[in-house]
Amino acid sequence: MYMGSDMDGFGFMLALGALRVLAFIYDIITFPVYVLLQRPWQYRYHQRKIKAVIVDTERDGSIVNKKDHVTIEMQDMSNNNSNNSPKAQPSAQDAKSITYRSTMQPGVLHVALLREKVDTMAKLLEFVLKKYPNKRCLGTREIYGEEDETQSNGRVFKKFNMGDYHWKTYSEVNMLATNFGKGLREIGCKPLDNVVIFAETRAEWMIAAHGLFKQNIPLVTIYATLGDEAIAHGINETGVTTVITSYELMPKFKKVLALTPTVKNLIYMEDQLKDLEKTGYPEGTTIISFTDLVKKGQTSQYENTYPEANDTAIIMYTSGSTGVPKGVIILHKNLIATLKTFCDSTEIFEQDVMIGFLPLAHVFELLVETVCLCAGVPIGYSSALTMIDSASKIKKGTKGDASVLQPTCMTSVPLILDRISKTIQDRVSKSSDFKKLIFKFSYDYKTKWTRRGYDTPIINRYIFGPIRQLMGGHIRLMISGGAPLSPETHEQINNCLCVTIVQGYGLTETTSCACVQDFYDKSFGRVGAPTTICEIRIINWEEGGYRVTDKPYPRGEILVGGDNVSAGYYKLPEKTNEEFFEADGKRWFKTGDIGEVHDDGVVTIIDRKKDLVKLQAGEYVSLGKVESQLKTCPLVDNICVYGESSKQYCVALVVPNQTNLMELATKIGLGDKNFEELCENPEIEKAVAAELAEHGKRGKLQRFEIPHAVKLVAEVWSPDMGLVTAAFKLKRKDIQDRYQYDLRRMYAS
Template structure:
């Protein structure tokens, strides 16, 4: 574990440094009536200081909890930092969550003040507010407050006050995990936890005030919050806030970011979309695209051997200008690098993004580790890995958890490890460990470390299951690989205590429309799900993409589903992780029929 002196010990220190040093620089950009409007660090800092006074008048004190249900916005960040400056903890939730999750979180954390995005969410909260005795005040960012509630605009009318640094041990955030197997758990992160992570970002990947990001990852999740909000804010960079997920490409062209923080699902969509588009257009465009991809792959193979080829370099330069430069222009023309986290990024996709001229850096961590534990960074990068431990972090691999000498459970040690789950002593005893005076976290993730110190994620310990033949299967890597098909939206592999694996496959029905038209097939999803030609296509794609996996890991039979996995139907968490139990309940009979 490499030791280093953190630049910050609290988020209030981050606030004070940035609002002073970068006062006149743009911080947040929001699109309003067709135009991007930018707020400076100084303007934002003034609002934070005014809302600090407003929250104090509402009775917020050190140790209290201030909760929020809203998508990313400057107001979200204003309320967060005002809360930090009062020594209280910020508890963020998603607009897309179910009412029962909101109710559980608000009751569990004992929120005193709740900030809400709009009237619609406020109406849902009012339906059970009387069951939350500790909730004293409700504030609306927009809309019409009910009697006894407050508009956020009123908080901005207060006189500004200086924030109080609560010290490194004060709890700054409650991050509620998505809950793939049960109720969300409240991860308590201190100012030291988060400031340590921000300081480590400075150490391994310093960015400049001229850097700009397009933000769409929710700040209610630790990855988006730490890397984009706290991390970029600490460096004087600017953040354009995406209008919506389906507007990302359009917003990229408008905001013209230099960096992009995302999850593998989005990179997969870029990969699938470009390949599908070239296949559909055909002709010269398709040939040039394939030539550019092939040339890039040849150059990469030579580079791995320490070699180069002047003719190949010249050829790639021409093809890059004809093909990849046009793609980069669609993304604004300034995008230099991208950060991926939240799940494992396919090596194939990472190499493709690299070929586009956008250096992708993959990292790893969890909400419980603030979240970054390892990262690829300039001077230490290996595609396919999730990098090396960041400064101040140590990684251990516990092979006893997997009964496999080649891989084990990842244990993370460092000042980034959470203070514990709120009100869950038994869960804390299961996952928190101590070694050499350093707190550690048993991640539940499986991995291995190579001879150069790079970490590779191989699956989840709890998702690992045994077939009847005694072989262990880790389904996630296979599922992620199969989802690279331009025709497959989602898949869940199943085979616990069975002779072989089966799977529920959800076609990308939008992508299938053109294919169905060529075949003269009804493009309606319900009809496509029952069509034998569609089943055959899905089987071909599953077989093609699982070719490199071991025989017992492969899927022998599939069921084509007509209902995709979404957050709305509860099959995905708000961070798009698969809820296997829910999918099994929905498709249980279909899966069982595959063994008949």
């Protein structure tokens, strides 16, 4: 990671030489201690292990079964510490598809869930209740009040005066969920009747979900950031009469209810400071608070109605990156299957603390939080408005949620990690030359020793300690999902925040589960091997030129098969039959993603069928791959690359990083213009295009993959605008529709 320096050459070399001498002496003195304490040979052993092996290969319509060979290979692996380990590679040169299976053994929690016959989410809560009845479970931070705060420019903003976290124990959460479910029965909800949760991530969301599970009422999840039409679509398609929402989102229903005639009950999660004004809603709609519904359940005579493993747990609406959101039917057995394998793949302990802030309407966040519940890990809830000390709603002089909670683990998506990475780079670039030198040397030093299996506690504490304080100073594990994470960002966050990022791969249709990176795998840009409860099959995709016989690694479209695969799309039988199928005693899903399987059975996502554009000269451009590379450019906060088959080159819409764009403008003599003016300036557009071209070349992009023209977009793309999903994936069609004029202009120029 290069930060640059203005030091004169002699002074730079002298300082660098001194640092190298000191590091050499330090290494000699401490090396024996680190070998004994850190045991790097264990790390190297785990690094060399084969994570998945071939179980069958199809060629010319026939299956060459290799299941017997798998047992031999796994036995060999346990005794083989050399570099000549067996490889998860095909032997058939005419293969059409290859199927891989994990070599990992089920972990302790996985085995416990099997032994206790936990096969539904209702049974799961009872399972953890027995283990941790009085332990902290779900936490919410108290808000004392909202105050006006005058900024240096004279503007006044509303800020929260906040206290500590207040916790509910496992017993309290279970009782609230039980009474909430019974309260739903009291207002007319019946088992197997759908109920919508449309709310931000918070403790009440999780409690409400488990209340629904206890009554075998399918939960319909709708992202809190969707527009009125998308909300109405999910409600109308599932025919719900009851919607669970929050105080903040209640005003939306003054309009939405006119579009959703079946809705009779609105249950809202209260605000800590304000009471709901109930006027302005259509007549005949019952509005009841979360607390009042729980009170109804306390005196209810209804009993819990437990679901079966094959009952629907969730109808989860996808974020709709390629069109209208589809309702994915997720069964209880799907959730439990993914839960088991997440327990196998993540090292989470009772002493950990999780900060929850990603949408619980995304199955990835829901299941990671559920893993924490299984392990007795308390979850403190937060939001982007209050997470860090400098967040927009935190009163000056008070602490953000992360500083108060001091979490040790969290989930994230690549876009957020990219922003953290750019923040680190910006801080370093504005520091003195000497600090830049120290940072660069420390970063390279840590990278070298980390790859050998060692930690660097002195550097972690004194060089990267201030950066770690951004998230409370105790984060050790991050789980990333939702989209591929760039190798550059992955390595930088690992080093600077002193964490282990475990990257995974999955889709809503596979209950967020397909591959998970091994905890000991320190490579970057890979999403891990198949998990313990599913198989991965790659098949030839002739149109894109990807084949399982490709060298050095097999490539092709990824299919996922196992108990984690969804029952299909709600009320879309044709689409279900198109994407899902039964084979080999398993249910399979065609992902549309293109993967490459390495020697150790680990997968890299290299393309997506829907992201592939064929240019006029016949070259194929993977838009997602190009965007992933260009997002690491300091000038870029977000980017959408666009290509037409009638053109010879691509163009791009760029949401620029404001600080770095202003610096570039100053360099080329446009420092007198504001951000909005710069985004409309052709000269700065050309300068940004040139910077992207250089960055793309360094990232080994081909000439035809690099955008020839760019349009700078001053507005930040957010889920509220409908241009990105709740997981911050681009909604290409919506972006292209919004910027049609600019795309035509770039091609015309």
